[in-house]
Amino acid sequence: MNDVLAVLNNPMVIAEKAKETLEYAKRGKIELPVVPAKIIRKLARGGEIPEFVRRGVEFAVKVRWKYGRANPRTIFYTLVQKGLIGKTKRELDTLINWLTALRLIGVLPFDYIHDYGRAISGGDYSYVAPEDYVASRLRGLEDAWRYYRLPLWHKQRYYVEIWCEKLGLKDYIDNATRDLNVKVRYIRGYAPWALVYQVAQEFKEIKDREIVILHLGDFDPSGEDIVRRAIESLKYFSFKINYRKLAITLEQIEKYNLPEKPEGPGAKETLERAMRDPRYKSFVEKFGKLFVVELDTLFTEDHIDMAFQMIRNAVMEYFDKAIAEEARKEEEKLKAKVKALTSEIMSKIKGNTIEQHAIDRIMEVKERRGKIKVKDKEYVKREGYLQLTLPVHMIGKKVRVCIDLLE
Numbered sequence: 001m002n003d004v005l006a007v008l009n010n011p012m013v014i015a016e017k018a019k020e021t022l023e024y025a026k027r028g029k030i031e032l033p034v035v036p037a038k039i040i041r042k043l044a045r046g047g048e049i050p051e052f053v054r055r056g057v058e059f060a061v062k063v064r065w066k067y068g069r070a071n072p073r074t075i076f077y078t079l080v081q082k083g084l085i086g087k088t089k090r091e092l093d094t095l096i097n098w099l100t101a102l103r104l105i106g107v108l109p110f111d112y113i114h115d116y117g118r119a120i121s122g123g124d125y126s127y128v129a130p131e132d133y134v135a136s137r138l139r140g141l142e143d144a145w146r147y148y149r150l151p152l153w154h155k156q157r158y159y160v161e162i163w164c165e166k167l168g169l170k171d172y173i174d175n176a177t178r179d180l181n182v183k184v185r186y187i188r189g190y191a192p193w194a195l196v197y198q199v200a201q202e203f204k205e206i207k208d209r210e211i212v213i214l215h216l217g218d219f220d221p222s223g224e225d226i227v228r229r230a231i232e233s234l235k236y237f238s239f240k241i242n243y244r245k246l247a248i249t250l251e252q253i254e255k256y257n258l259p260e261k262p263e264g265p266g267a268k269e270t271l272e273r274a275m276r277d278p279r280y281k282s283f284v285e286k287f288g289k290l291f292v293v294e295l296d297t298l299f300t301e302d303h304i305d306m307a308f309q310m311i312r313n314a315v316m317e318y319f320d321k322a323i324a325e326e327a328r329k330e331e332e333k334l335k336a337k338v339k340a341l342t343s344e345i346m347s348k349i350k351g352n353t354i355e356q357h358a359i360d361r362i363m364e365v366k367e368r369r370g371k372i373k374v375k376d377k378e379y380v381k382r383e384g385y386l387q388l389t390l391p392v393h394m395i396g397k398k399v400r401v402c403i404d405l406l407e
Helices: 002-008 011-027 034-044 051-064 072-081 089-104 130-142 167-177 193-203 226-237 250-255 267-276 280-287 304-316 321-369
Strands: 158-164 183-186 210-216 241-247 372-374 378-382 385-394 397-406
Touching (some): 002 011, 034 089, 072 089, 130 321, 158 304, 167 183, 226 241, 241 304
Parallel strands (some): 158 210, 210 241
Antiparallel strands (some): 372 385
16 A cells, blocks of 8 residues: 555656556557546656545555445545545546556556446356365365354344445445345346346245345435335335335435535536436425435545445344354354264265275285285274285185285
């Protein structure tokens, strides 16, 4: 972290990195993105990094190891709330181009910023040698009891999920809930019936528990309706859901002074689109006026600590610690049972392995002394060695071979 900030404050190093990047692109005939390339050329000539970009990078560095990777929109809203830039699409695009340029020249590590707007599926396995595969499986079996766990929510009254509209906040939400063992769904707009059916099939497996959905979404006509519509759709499959919106709420907008509407170029189009929303009239009747507040505004530098704790506290409201303590006692008993079962299996496996090792040694005798035909086998395990006795035919003459083998 300190290395990034040290470079950020050293114009000579930045200029050198920018020159190296341009030279690298020239040698490799690599076409850099147009606007970031202009920024890189400016930096190579000794140009300065604007204050709003510097503060944005500092925020990305600050949250990287505590909450997860930042995304351009949370950086953008951090800068808007601090009055460093306006809430316009042009300013957002400028910020993104600067962040791209700084990553291309190696000042800001690529994995400090993310964009979950893309997805990957498929792929192949890595090669593992057969002997390595078998050995790892045996080691895993032998130590299996150590990792046996009951579900964290075992016998709890509630089943809790978080539904979030913004895939771009995935790192933050996942880090906030990592040790809470709750499922987080990133729904990104109105849920199609195929998704509702999939959720319903999963909910069928939940026995004797009340289902709770905690919603993180925008505060606008659609944002207030998206999860409500999905929950209404689940009623078709006879599910009763306890629904609660965590963010964004009107109370949060007022308490944290969140920007109520977009500003600058593109704002008029956004507001007109919101006013054409079929839910616009009912939204204004309920809240008094139009709001268009994105969820990202709550995950900025000034509010991310609060947002992180808010999510954790909301989940833990449904978690009974007394039930959890009883489950841990049950887990210790079950872990002992798993250990006994795996020990029994491993002793059988090891016994068969010793026997096979003894037979292999007899086969070595065959190579040195002539042909030996194994008719049956009998072995006695003693302390420090294994005695294997085999009736054999050796060069047409019946003999008995007895070999002592160290284990």
